[in-house]
Amino acid sequence: LWLIGHSSGKPLTFIEHKIKNGDSLVGVDNLERLKGGIPQSAFNPVTGDDSGVAVQAKRINRQFLQSKGQQTIFAQADALIERQGHYADQYKQLSELSVESIADYETKRTHYQELSHNPGIFKSYTSCNLFTYAFFQTYTSDKTEVEIVNGATLSGQLRSLGSFNPRVEGHANAAAVEYNFFHWPLEFPDVFEKGGFDVMLGNPPWERIKLQEKEFFSALDD
Numbered sequence: 001l002w003l004i005g006h007s008s009g010k011p012l013t014f015i016e017h018k019i020k021n022g023d024s025l026v027g028v029d030n031l032e033r034l035k036g037g038i039p040q041s042a043f044n045p046v047t048g049d050d051s052g053v054a055v056q057a058k059r060i061n062r063q064f065l066q067s068k069g070q071q072t073i074f075a076q077a078d079a080l081i082e083r084q085g086h087y088a089d090q091y092k093q094l095s096e097l098s099v100e101s102i103a104d105y106e107t108k109r110t111h112y113q114e115l116s117h118n119p120g121i122f123k124s125y126t127s128c129n130l131f132t133y134a135f136f137q138t139y140t141s142d143k144t145e146v147e148i149v150n151g152a153t154l155s156g157q158l159r160s161l162g163s164f165n166p167r168v169e170g171h172a173n174a175a176a177v178e179y180n181f182f183h184w185p186l187e188f189p190d191v192f193e194k195g196g197f198d199v200m201l202g203n204p205p206w207e208r209i210k211l212q213e214k215e216f217f218s219a220l221d222d
Helices: 031-036 051-066 069-096 102-116 119-133 151-159 166-179 213-217
Strands: none
Touching: 031 069, 031 119, 051 151, 069 102, 069 119, 069 151, 119 151, 119 166
16 A cells, blocks of 8 residues: 555655554553553463462552552553653654655654654553563562562552663563563554544454354354
């Protein structure tokens, strides 16, 4: 479509802010979700985990959620959501920049890179990465409490001006790269300010396009 829409004599337009790479099913789909803190289900142990460490982590998280910590996260997440409105405006301005020449393209690309490296944007990404990383972290006997993401970790990141727990935040941001976390409201702030996309298409839930009735229903047939 990009090539078909190309106008002769003009450069291909800038679309890096419109086409993003990531796992669309792994990440934060709505910033309002952060208000609930880290869900208890994130601490369910899987194969290879030390169940005792996982249970302890779940207990600590539950205690935080039952304390005033829940209210704290609510207020801090509101501040993050408010900042997103500012970034949405900047994305709108970026979209409005026309590309009539190579110089225009470079100007738009530079503007996008500056926006992507904004400290506030990075802080928002780190907060969402911590939330998502809670479902990926492992539980081993050599881990201390401060090395495990929980509601208090997320709260600390949201309220701090800089880094709250650099080591854990580093693990979360590294996992985001490894597993391609995709936080929709941060990738498309201008769209989500208006409520999100009207239509979202995904892969069909079958290995084959045509349903094999005999194969599918054989396990259900008495």
